[in-house]
Amino acid sequence: MAKVLKINYEKCTGCRQCELVCSVKHTGASNPTRANIHVVKWEDEGFYLPIFCQHCTDAPCMTVCPREAISRDEALNRVMVDYDLCIGCRACVAACPFGAMGFDHVDKKVIKCDMCDGEPLCVDFCEVKAIEYVESSTLNYEKMREAGKNFAELMLKYNLTS
Numbered sequence: 001m002a003k004v005l006k007i008n009y010e011k012c013t014g015c016r017q018c019e020l021v022c023s024v025k026h027t028g029a030s031n032p033t034r035a036n037i038h039v040v041k042w043e044d045e046g047f048y049l050p051i052f053c054q055h056c057t058d059a060p061c062m063t064v065c066p067r068e069a070i071s072r073d074e075a076l077n078r079v080m081v082d083y084d085l086c087i088g089c090r091a092c093v094a095a096c097p098f099g100a101m102g103f104d105h106v107d108k109k110v111i112k113c114d115m116c117d118g119e120p121l122c123v124d125f126c127e128v129k130a131i132e133y134v135e136s137s138t139l140n141y142e143k144m145r146e147a148g149k150n151f152a153e154l155m156l157k158y159n160l161t162s
Contacts, residue, residue: 002077004136005113005120007050009147011130014041014048018122018131025121027107034104036113037122042158049151050131052122053100053113055079061092061101061112077136078115086110098148 016039019032027034037052055078062070062079069085070092072078081092092110093101101112113120115133123133 002074002136003115003118003133004055004077005052005115005123006132006134007052008130008132009047009049011128012039012048012050013128013130014039014043015127017125017127018050021121021125022113025116026111027104034106034111036102036111038102050122051098051100053079053096054098055113055115060095060097064091064095066091076115076118079112080114081110081112083109098151 018037019035020030022035022037023031040049059079067085069082073080104111120133123131
């Protein structure tokens with residue numbers, strides 16, 4: 001059975017340790033802007049939202065890629081970018097409904113969570129255990145859809161859609 005990343009938003013403290021460890025692993029630099037996970041913070045509300053690739057079954061990023069550089073790795077249940085095919089057009093960044101794809105301006109390439117090849121460091125370094133790597137069968141997909149709807153409403157409420 002495949003595993004997925006699961007976030008408990010109520011546990012997240014906004015420490016951004018996940019961003020730091022991700023950027024160090026993937027770029028060798030402690031630079032959160034180059035991480036494949038990002039924590040959006042609403043300090044006044046005390047709400048922190050880690051944003052990462054959902055590895056969608058029908059991933060919009062795969063659909064829009066003009067070079068078919070994005071594909072599904074069935075073994076690890078993840079969506080991956082083939083950088084030999086990617087031309088850096090960023091259509092995938094625009095198509096991601098979760099805002100989980102980004103662009104690394106240093107390496108000039110799109111970036112997204114790759115689940116650290118099945119051993120996500122963000123899970124290991126999250127002191128409050130807000131990030132877990134669990135069997136996909138343990139998740140309640142209805143709750144995930146509800147969370148997505150709530151996230152969209154929050155984004156609209158704070159006018160963060162553009």
